[in-house]
Amino acid sequence: QTVVTQEPSFSVSPGGTVTLTCGLSSGSVSTSYYPSWYQQTPGQAPRTLIYSTNTRSSGVPDRFSGSILGNKAALTITGAQADDESDYYCVLYMGSLWVFGGGTKLTVL
Amino acid sequence: QVQLVESGGGVVQPGGSLRLSCAASGFTFSSYGMHWVRQAPGKGLEWVAFIRYDGSNKYYADSVKGRFTISRDNSKNTLYLQMNSLRAEDTAVYYCAKDRYYYDSSGYYRYFDYWGQGTLVTVSS
Numbered sequence: 001q002t003v004v005t006q007e008p009s010f011s012v013s014p015g016g017t018v019t020l021t022c023g024l025s026s027g028s029v030s031t032s033y034y035p036s037w038y039q040q041t042p043g044q045a046p047r048t049l050i051y052s053t054n055t056r057s058s059g060v061p062d063r064f065s066g067s068i069l070g071n072k073a074a075l076t077i078t079g080a081q082a083d084d085e086s087d088y089y090c091v092l093y094m095g096s097l098w099v100f101g102g103g104t105k106l107t108v109l
Numbered sequence: 110q111v112q113l114v115e116s117g118g119g120v121v122q123p124g125g126s127l128r129l130s131c132a133a134s135g136f137t138f139s140s141y142g143m144h145w146v147r148q149a150p151g152k153g154l155e156w157v158a159f160i161r162y163d164g165s166n167k168y169y170a171d172s173v174k175g176r177f178t179i180s181r182d183n184s185k186n187t188l189y190l191q192m193n194s195l196r197a198e199d200t201a202v203y204y205c206a207k208d209r210y211y212y213d214s215s216g217y218y219r220y221f222d223y224w225g226q227g228t229l230v231t232v233s234s
Contacts, residue, residue: 031216036219036220038221045225045226046204046221052216052219055218057222091156097156097159097168097169098156100154101153102153
């Protein structure tokens with residue numbers, strides 16, 4: 001069974017830069033998995049941030065960027081702000097199913 | 110603007126059934142695939158099922174295969190999830206999400222581009 005891995009939690013200072021990653025329990029993440037990233041605050045529906053590795057969704061600030069770093073997909077937030085404090089989920093498309101990572105809880109303090 | 114509105118959630122006993130609906134508006138519903146994604150209380154997101162724009166292909170997570178059925182009525186712009194043999198571990202907020210799959214000169218793109226607000230399903234005796 002394929003497991004998509006994310007850091008359970010991360011902390012960043014206001015104005016700082018943080019990189020969250022999305023890996024596979026076995027193998028490497030590549031662009032062919034169409035990695036995408038979603039932001040969710042408590043009680044709210046997810047919001048689409050990045051899709052197909054590095055394309056920002058409409059209205060998403062350019063401080064959010066996506067890439068492949070080594071064997072993982074990555075979400076980088078440059079110049080973190082207080083309202084970036086959220087849960088972040090990646091999802092990989094695997095042909096006939098989609099698999100979410102467990103999510104990363106980002107704290108900005 | 111795109112709107113996805115889920116309904117049909119509630120409390121059901123283990124072994125029971127429930128049908129969720131997702132009313133879509135603001136886009137040509139019959140041209141897009143659709144998903145159900147769920148989130149158990151305090152847990153992460155879990156993809157549940159996908160249906161192609163014309164209903165010709167359906168895919169399910171192993172955790173719901175054989176118990177849940179995704180369907181759609183393009184004449185009513187509505188997506189459904191029929192849930193049978195419900196278990197306590199199916200307790201979650203269920204979101205419908207629109208699939209976006211396209212290509213351009215730069216390559217192929219695939220993601221969930223719009224989400225509903227979710228409907229809560231509680232399986233409990």
